[in-house]
Amino acid sequence: MNETHEIFSRLRGWAGTLMAVLAGVIWPFAFAPWGWWPLSIVSLMLLFLLWRSASAGAALRRGYLFGLGAFGVGVSWVYISMHDYGGMEPLLAGGVTALLAAWMALFPALAGWIAVGLTGKHARHAWVASFPAAWMLFEWVRGWLLTGFPWLHLGYSQIDAPLAGYAPLIGVYGVSLIGALSAALLLFAFTAAGRGRYVALALCAALWISGAALGFVDWTRSAGAPMRVSLVQGNVSQDLKWDPAMREVTVELYAKLTREHWDSDLIIWPETAMPMYYAEARSYLDVLAEEAIKHGATLLVGLVYLDPAARRYYNSMIDAAQNESLYHKRHLVPFTEYLPAQSVLGGLIDTFEIPMSNFSAGANAQPPIEVAGQLLGISICFEDAFGEEIIRDLPTATVLVNVSNDAWFNDSAAPHQHLQIARMRALETGRYMARATNTGMTAFIGPRGELRSVAPQFKTTVLTDEIEPRTDATPYVIVGNAVAVAMALVLLLAGVFADRKRAPH
Numbered sequence: 001m002n003e004t005h006e007i008f009s010r011l012r013g014w015a016g017t018l019m020a021v022l023a024g025v026i027w028p029f030a031f032a033p034w035g036w037w038p039l040s041i042v043s044l045m046l047l048f049l050l051w052r053s054a055s056a057g058a059a060l061r062r063g064y065l066f067g068l069g070a071f072g073v074g075v076s077w078v079y080i081s082m083h084d085y086g087g088m089e090p091l092l093a094g095g096v097t098a099l100l101a102a103w104m105a106l107f108p109a110l111a112g113w114i115a116v117g118l119t120g121k122h123a124r125h126a127w128v129a130s131f132p133a134a135w136m137l138f139e140w141v142r143g144w145l146l147t148g149f150p151w152l153h154l155g156y157s158q159i160d161a162p163l164a165g166y167a168p169l170i171g172v173y174g175v176s177l178i179g180a181l182s183a184a185l186l187l188f189a190f191t192a193a194g195r196g197r198y199v200a201l202a203l204c205a206a207l208w209i210s211g212a213a214l215g216f217v218d219w220t221r222s223a224g225a226p227m228r229v230s231l232v233q234g235n236v237s238q239d240l241k242w243d244p245a246m247r248e249v250t251v252e253l254y255a256k257l258t259r260e261h262w263d264s265d266l267i268i269w270p271e272t273a274m275p276m277y278y279a280e281a282r283s284y285l286d287v288l289a290e291e292a293i294k295h296g297a298t299l300l301v302g303l304v305y306l307d308p309a310a311r312r313y314y315n316s317m318i319d320a321a322q323n324e325s326l327y328h329k330r331h332l333v334p335f336t337e338y339l340p341a342q343s344v345l346g347g348l349i350d351t352f353e354i355p356m357s358n359f360s361a362g363a364n365a366q367p368p369i370e371v372a373g374q375l376l377g378i379s380i381c382f383e384d385a386f387g388e389e390i391i392r393d394l395p396t397a398t399v400l401v402n403v404s405n406d407a408w409f410n411d412s413a414a415p416h417q418h419l420q421i422a423r424m425r426a427l428e429t430g431r432y433m434a435r436a437t438n439t440g441m442t443a444f445i446g447p448r449g450e451l452r453s454v455a456p457q458f459k460t461t462v463l464t465d466e467i468e469p470r471t472d473a474t475p476y477v478i479v480g481n482a483v484a485v486a487m488a489l490v491l492l493l494a495g496v497f498a499d500r501k502r503a504p505h
Contacts, residue, residue: 016050016053016054016058016062017062017065019046019049019050020046020047020050020061020062020063020065020066020069021065021066021068021069022046022069023043023046023047023050023066023069024043024047024065024066024067024068024069024070024071024072024073024108025069025070025072025073026039026042026043027039027040027043027066027069027070027073027074027152028070028073028074028152028413030043030157031074031152031156031157031413031417031420032413032416032417032419032420033413033416033417035157035160037157037158037159037160037161038161039157040154040157040158040179041179041182041183041186042183043070044135044154044179044180044183044184045183045184045186045187045190047062047063047066047108047112048127048131048183048184048187049187049191050062050066051063051112051115051116051127051131052127052187052191054112054116055116056112056113056116056117057113059112059113059115059116059117060109060110060112060113061109062112063105063108063109063110063111063112063113064105064106064108064109065105066105066108066109067101067104067105067106067107067108067109068101068102068105070105070108070152071100071101071104071105071152072098072101074151074152074413075097075100075101075104075151075152076097076101076412077409077412077413077414078096078097078100079093079094079097080408080409080410080412080414081336081408081409082096082097084239084410085238085239085407085408086336100149104142104149104151107138107139107141107142108135108138110138111134111135111137111138112134114134114138115127115130115131115133115134115135115492115495118130118134118492118495118496119131119495119496119498125188125196125498126494126495126496126498127184127495128181128184128185128188128200128495129184129491129492129494129495129498130491130492130494130495130496131180131184131495132177132180132181132183132184132488132491133177133180133488133489133490133491133492133495134488134492135154135176135177135180136154136173136176136177136180136484136488137485137488137489137492139153139154139173139176140173140481140484140485140488143173143386146334147331147332147334148385148386150385150386151385151417151421152417153172153173153176154175154176154179154180155167155171155172155173155174155175155176155179155424156172156417156420156421156424157179158175158179159420159423159424159427159449161211162208162209162211162212162215163175163178163179163182163207163208163211164211164215164427164449165210165211165212165213165214165215165216165217166178166210166211166214167424167427167428167449167476168214168217168219168427168428168429168430168474168475168476169214169474169475169476169483170475170476170483170484170487171387171428171476171480171481171484172387172424172428173481173484173485173488174476174483174484174487176484177484177487177488177491178207178211181207181491182204182207182208185200185201185203185204185207186200186201186204188200189201189204215448218430219430219472219473219474219475220429220430220431220447220470220471220472220473220474221470221471221472222468222469222470222471223374223398223468223469223470223471224373224374224398224468224469226466226467226468226469227265227266227371227372227374227399227466227467227468227469228263228264228265228266228464228465228466229264229265229266229267229268229434229444229464229465229466229467230258230261230264230266230267230268230462230463230464231268231270231434231435231436231442231443231444231455231462231463231464232254232257232258232261232267232268232269232270232273232436232462233270233436233437233438233439233440233442233455233459233460233461233462233463234250234253234254234257234269234270234273234438234460235438235439235440235458235459235460235461236250236253236407236438236439237407237439238405238407238408238410238438238439241272241275241407241438242275246275247275247276250273250274250275251274251281251284253460254269254273254274255284255287255288257460257462258288258299259291260462261462261464262291262292262295262297263295263297264297264464265296265297265298265371265372266297266298266300266371266372266434267292267297267298267299267300268300268401268403268434268436269299269300269301269302269403269436270302270403270404270405270436270437270438270442271302271315271380271381271403271404271405271437271438272302272303272304272315272405272438273301273302273303273438274301274302274303276303276304277303277304277305277306277313278303278304278305278306278316278318279306279308281301281303285301285318285320288320289320289321292320292321293321298319298321298371298372299319299320299321300317300318300319300320300369300371300376300378300401300403301317301318301320302315302316302317302380302403302436303316303318304316305318305326305328307360310360312360313358313359313360314328314329314359314360314361314362315328315329315332315337315359315380315381316328316329316362316380317369317378317380317401317403319369319371322369325369325370327362327366327369327378327380328360328361328362328363328366329359329361329362329380329381329383330361330362330363330364330366330383330389331361331382331383331386331389332359332361332382333381333382337358337359338358338359338360338361364392365392368393368396368397371399374398374399374469375393375396375397375398375399376397376398376399376400376401377390377393377394377396377397377399377400377401377431378393378401378402378403379400379401379402379403379425380402380403380404381402381403381404381405381406383402384402384404384418384421384422384425385418385421387424387425387428387476387480387481388480388481390425390428390429391428391429391476391477391480394429394431394473394477395471395472395473395477397431398431398469398470398471399431399432399433399434399467399469399470400425400426400429400431400432400433400434401433401434401435401436402422402425402433402434402435402436403435403436403437404418404435404436404437404438405437405438406418406437406438406439406440406441407437407438407439411457411458415437415439415440415441415457416441418441419435419441419443419451419454422435422443422445423445423449423450423451424449426445426446426447426448426449427447427448427449428474428476428477429447429474429476429477430447430470430472430473430474430477431447431470432444432445432446432447432467432468432469432470433445434465434467439457439458440455440456440457440458440459441454441455441457442454442455442461442463443455443463444463444465444467447470452465452467453465
């Protein structure tokens with residue numbers, strides 16, 4: 001124990017400050033494209049060690065430094081969309097990216113402040129419960145506050161690890177909680193003396209073995225014959241996509257690739273694949289619709305839909321042969337698809353060169369699109385980052401479809417991170433997902449979150465596979481995030497209770 005006290009004393013100065021930043025910097029490397037998932041556990045162990053030796057105020061500062069390191073590296077790709085494709089000056093784009101990292105860093109900072117402040121210094125072991133609980137609860141808050149930005153949640157890093165087995169039960173936040181609890185138990189085992197360390201190791205092993213065992217459970221079952229699906233990746237770069245001179249070329253490219261795959265039951269074009277309004281696209285789509293009907297296929301196309309009566313436009317997917325079969329994107333991306341507090345920030349949008357940057361949100365309740373007797377749960381781009389929104393269409397939907405335009409982020413970590421998020425949605429719901437993108441990462445994902453096939457980035461290609469419709473509901477589909485949040489609150493209260501019980505009178 002003397003060695004532990006010596007470590008704590010050394011971490012109270014500049015060494016602790018440096019460790020907080022470095023622990024944050026290694027955090028993103030646990031996620032795609034690197035996928036070194038043990039680093040998320042190691043990173044949290046270091047942060048929890050720093051919190052253990054800190055007052056509530058110091059934990060706030062160290063959590064913030066951790067967040068700056070983690071998000072400064074992990075979401076730096078925002079600069080590419082702002083500068084390379086949004087037309088922002090380098091200093092302004094860099095400033096906006098830094099502000100985003102500074103905002104996201106507040107959440108681990110507040111987690112440390114709350115956890116240390118509630119637990120206090122009297123309870124020897126209460127932190128093992130309160131630190132992981134506070135971490136997960138602030139991940140959850142970050143996932144919905146101000147429309148949410150649920151990127152780099154711990155649970156996503158575990159998609160290829162044993163803890164992924166918990167996802168169909170308690171979702172990505174539950175996986176985050178189990179991962180954070182594992183970090184706390186391992187830290188306790190390394191810093192405690194006596195029998196307690198072996199108890200901590202045994203509990204951690206039980207969590208991981210249980211997760212691995214759960215990974216073999218089939219939560220859903222077949223709902224019919226496999227569907228042959230083709231995903232068209234046109235590979236039209238973002239800087240050319242909205243060039244009027246490229247409209248005809250783009251449509252002809254997608255039409256040519258589609259006609260080579262009329263033997264598929266379903267053909268999917270990515271988000272805004274047609275760089276024009278629906279009314280302008282109708283002349284092209286009518287021709288393709290006739291061909292689709294002749295071959296018994298369904299063609300889903302991403303485009304911009306203008307409601308002429310309301311003068312609103314939507315980021316949409318449409319069944320080319322069934323004009324009434326539309327899906328309008330429900331969860332819009334702030335500052336690129338719409339401007340929050342427009343009366344206050346109205347001039348800000350002029351600094352962007354983003355076409356179609358004032359979308360309206362579609363209704364929360366939209367009927368799934370039917371294909372070959374199966375119902376599709378559709379999400380567009382950023383929407384698949386919200387598990388609680390994907391399950392709105394379940395268990396009715398038997399197949400998940402996501403379309404995206406990750407061309408905004410070029411060859412950065414963002415498309416890989418986004419694909420990792422999509423894999424978690426398939427795992428949580430026990431559904432196959434067909435994911436079509438403009439330049440990558442187009443993929444078919446199985447109901448265990450496994451990658452069945454992935455198209456190469458920045459290559460014009462069509463990815464085809466047979467996917468099985470699935471029915472029934474995983475526990476997560478039924479209860480959503482409620483169980484994970486309740487578990488975290490119980491752990492947090494357990495830490496507070498232990499503090500009061502042990503506190504001197």
